[in-house]
Amino acid sequence: MSTPTRACADTTQRRRSRALLLALLLVIPGGVGAATPVAPTVDLSGLPALGNEWREENPYRGNAHAIAVGRALYAQVCARCHGAESLEPGPAANLRLVGMYCQRLKDPQLAARCTRDADHYFLTTVLEGKIRLGVEHMPPWAGVLSQEAIWALRSFVEAQRSVKR
């Protein structure tokens, strides 16, 4: 019976899949070793200071200055993976969409809770990065970006929802 041949074929197959997986991980931007996050050089001094306690909700929503600062930050540190201006498709998720569905909720209290939840998800994702099964899809930004910077980024991507293209 053909068991030995099959076993051999299986091994070759497995070796091939492993090589393919490795090649994919090396090629996909944001794959293994998504690179050490580099601190942006954007002046945050005009943003209202938030202190040491982390907010659960975006305190800058709709603030024009925060949106402008967020735009500059985004271009420096997020655009290469998430797409220019959060409008162009990038290799990673479109950040304009995070929590966008909350707008569709008719109950205002529920909509507010939904937005708070999305804000919290945004904040913790940025701080912790995206690391699953030992693969770093996105580096953690804790210690690199302040909460002022993260909420400015959140304000910017949200504001980009209304951009028609």
Ligand code: HEC
């Ligand atoms: C090296 C590439 C890379 C960089 C730089 C990067 N990200 Fe990401 N990010 C990713 C990838 C890839 C994912 C999707 C991970 C997954 O598979 O779940 C992601 C996911 C996210 C998510 C969750 C999106 C969702 O729909 O669930 C948020 C929020 C996020 N990134 C914010 C940011 C912000 C803000 C910046 C800039 C400070 C940033 N990222 C920089 C690669 C990157």
